[in-house]
Amino acid sequence: ADFDLVALGVDGGLQNGNLSAWLVRADGEPRYLALDAGTLLSGIDVALQHGAFDDRKPDPALTPAGDVLRNAIAGYFVSHAHLDHVAGLLVDATDDSPKPIYGLASTLAVLSRDYFNWDAWPNFADRGTTPALKQYTLRDEPPGQWFAVDGTSLRAALYPLTHDRVTSSMILLQHGGAYLAYFGDTGADTVQHSDRLQTIWKLLGPLQKRGALKGMLIECSYPDRVDDAHLYGHLNPAWLLRELQRFEQAAGGAGSLRGLDVVVTHIKPSLRRATDPRREIADQLRAGNTLGLHFHFAQQGDLLKLPSAE
Numbered sequence: 001a002d003f004d005l006v007a008l009g010v011d012g013g014l015q016n017g018n019l020s021a022w023l024v025r026a027d028g029e030p031r032y033l034a035l036d037a038g039t040l041l042s043g044i045d046v047a048l049q050h051g052a053f054d055d056r057k058p059d060p061a062l063t064p065a066g067d068v069l070r071n072a073i074a075g076y077f078v079s080h081a082h083l084d085h086v087a088g089l090l091v092d093a094t095d096d097s098p099k100p101i102y103g104l105a106s107t108l109a110v111l112s113r114d115y116f117n118w119d120a121w122p123n124f125a126d127r128g129t130t131p132a133l134k135q136y137t138l139r140d141e142p143p144g145q146w147f148a149v150d151g152t153s154l155r156a157a158l159y160p161l162t163h164d165r166v167t168s169s170m171i172l173l174q175h176g177g178a179y180l181a182y183f184g185d186t187g188a189d190t191v192q193h194s195d196r197l198q199t200i201w202k203l204l205g206p207l208q209k210r211g212a213l214k215g216m217l218i219e220c221s222y223p224d225r226v227d228d229a230h231l232y233g234h235l236n237p238a239w240l241l242r243e244l245q246r247f248e249q250a251a252g253g254a255g256s257l258r259g260l261d262v263v264v265t266h267i268k269p270s271l272r273r274a275t276d277p278r279r280e281i282a283d284q285l286r287a288g289n290t291l292g293l294h295f296h297f298a299q300q301g302d303l304l305k306l307p308s309a310e
């Protein structure tokens, strides 16, 4: 495999111990980049039980979860500053080690202004309301420019997405000749009156064409019974499949996405009896999967190796 993924949080809401957060590393490397951080320690605990960190040597000074948080996570990518993507990072900041937080300038400005301001939370960042504790270095990354992920051999570039009223972002990771795309929350271009996903499909098309794209993580928050007026900047299976058809066109046409690993993220749980959105979304995506994609529906604590068919 090229990339190892650990699912720390997989839900798109409600369960405050299971919100969007994934760890990614180049296969076999010691350190990870966190992709969003809605939930950290409660996901690390579950992943430890699942054996996801069995390759780590115990740190005599720390609990196993403390070792993963402080030593295994080299830094964070925050796709946008919505609470369900940063809550774990904020709550666990008190016991974290110094590290960078990468994001678009607009995202990190919200982190600084609305959370790290000594009113909502102590200022663990390196700018804003004084005194700045400087545990986290906020790293504004201009869209489309490659940067090194400190403490790993990953390189990365960010691309803006439209999520209702918020600018969200996708991170494209590169290691050797292999690429992986992680999408923060996003709606379909048609619904958002945007062309940002189409811009991304044109970017990823050539990578997919030459077999360099090893997978993607993308949201599908709601099942198809949720109509466009109530998607609030998210995708449902019909819109995700339409977007992926546009990607197929950009990647060389019919059959060009066959076998691509697509990890479905940010499914919103329901409090209604007798509904199972995860099941419903999985059924709808599989029923419409004329593209030959390999959909994954990870649970908290799962370890995934991408590409999966190797």
Ligand SMILES: Nc1ncnc2c1ncn2[C@@H]1O[C@@H]2COP(=O)(O)O[C@H]2[C@H]1O
Pocket: 012, 013, 082, 084, 185, 232, 233
């Ligand atoms: N106009 C709205 N009315 C009701 N709920 C909303 C509205 N806009 C956003 N939300 C909810 O607020 C949530 C914020 O996080 P999400 O974007 O994941 O999903 C969003 C919806 O669940």
